[in-house]
Amino acid sequence: MSDWDPELYSRFAGPRLRPALDLIRALPALPAGDVVDLGCGNGAVGPALRQLGRRLIGVDNSASMLGAAQDTGAYDRLELADIATWQPEDKPALIFSNAALHWLGDHDGLLPRLAGLLAPGGVLAVQVPNQNDAPSHQLWYDLATGMFPGRVSQDASPGILTPEAYHTLLTPLGALDLWQTRYFQVLPGGGDGHPVRRFTQSTFAKPVLDQLTPTEESEIISAYEDRIEAEYSKDAKGAVLFPFRRLFFILKCSVK
Template identity: 55%
Template sequence: MSESVHRDWDPGLYHKFRGLRLRPAMDLLRAVGPLPEGGVVDLGCGSGAAGPALKALKRPVSGVDLSASMLEKARATGCYDALVQADLSDWAPEVPAALIFANASLQWVKDHETLLERLAGHLAPGGTLAVQMPHQNNAPSHRLWLTMAHELFPDAIDPESIPGVMLPAEYHHLLSSLGTVTLWETEYYQELSDEGDGHPVRRFTEATFARPVLNALSEAEQARLIAAYETVVGSAYPTGANGRVLFPFRRLFFTLTI
């Protein structure tokens, strides 16, 4: 990921909802058309969940991530020809890539106006940049973390540390001059199991979006914020009669082919 998330990721916590997190990656990959000669870069590869699908393209696959613990998990998949520990905000490949695949990673990097133009410049002629990012910041699942943190600990959270994306129309305007753009959103209605270790929406979001919020607090403050979040999140995402929680989650996708 990026240096803006300064503490290492917890692969175990992230993998708790591995299947739900993998589905958007597969939807993104299915939208990629024919590719020129060249390798594939899994930009922000994390633990390598998309590695097997990318390896099936029968091309050299490189993974890039800042997290050492995530890269170790990615290495264990055996799907990558190379793994690079680097900040996505200034990473550059040694040779142009046929596909730069950025699944749920670029929301952690700032200045997308500069970033995306730079990434497009690292593509081989006819290559594709494929991006998927959560577009959930205005939903209760995410907004409650920030609202309650600001109420309990004013000024403790750096707004620049919070992952975010631009409006879809802004991406289209930015990218359309660079090549052929396809852009869409999907809202996934995910059923989460209540396993008795806290509300499942809290468990889902604390592994990703809420990381910089929690990282800015002491352990005692974290416990206080989590307890406060637990008291209200069930109103937005109630547990059904089957003991599961329906959790709508919106994601933004685009591909750019130069």
């Protein structure tokens, strides 16, 4: 997969930042230790996490995103690492992950492993999009399957478990707070094309587009533009009211 584009991702920093702030506001008391922003991306959440008053460590597998995170000045340390296998030097008080873990598989193994990395009484706080079955997202795969049969695998698509599965998996590990929020985001008009296309192209659709040639990528973007207006109509200013579901959980681990 090609590297992430911090500038393209940042165009919708506001709608993407609010769920992270909601997750921070819901945090319980923390034990002593560092805060880790796991999958920190371009560091958009760094300044808010900095307000927790702890040493802040950002971890991401994208060098370009870490470069942007460095520019925020929020982090005491940044690490280039695969977040699926990352290991801390010291047990942190908080592992915070905003819109990152849905890109990884095997949550049955991943989440208990992350919980086991925490200091006694530490907290694992996670937010992931829960939007895969919405027209905004499913249309990318419908078009890819119809236009380029056999070319695009869905194995790289973001995936999460059901809320019930997370409850079963995490409850034995500590006190679990699990909830889902449906945000109604106003995606601004103007610029290049439909706002929902611009919003999804830089994140969910990236694994789809990475499997296509530049010509094919242009063709599927054009086809998406032709059909997305029927699902998400624009107002007189070209903006779209875009419903978007996000799943949250906070696990305060049992003292070990």
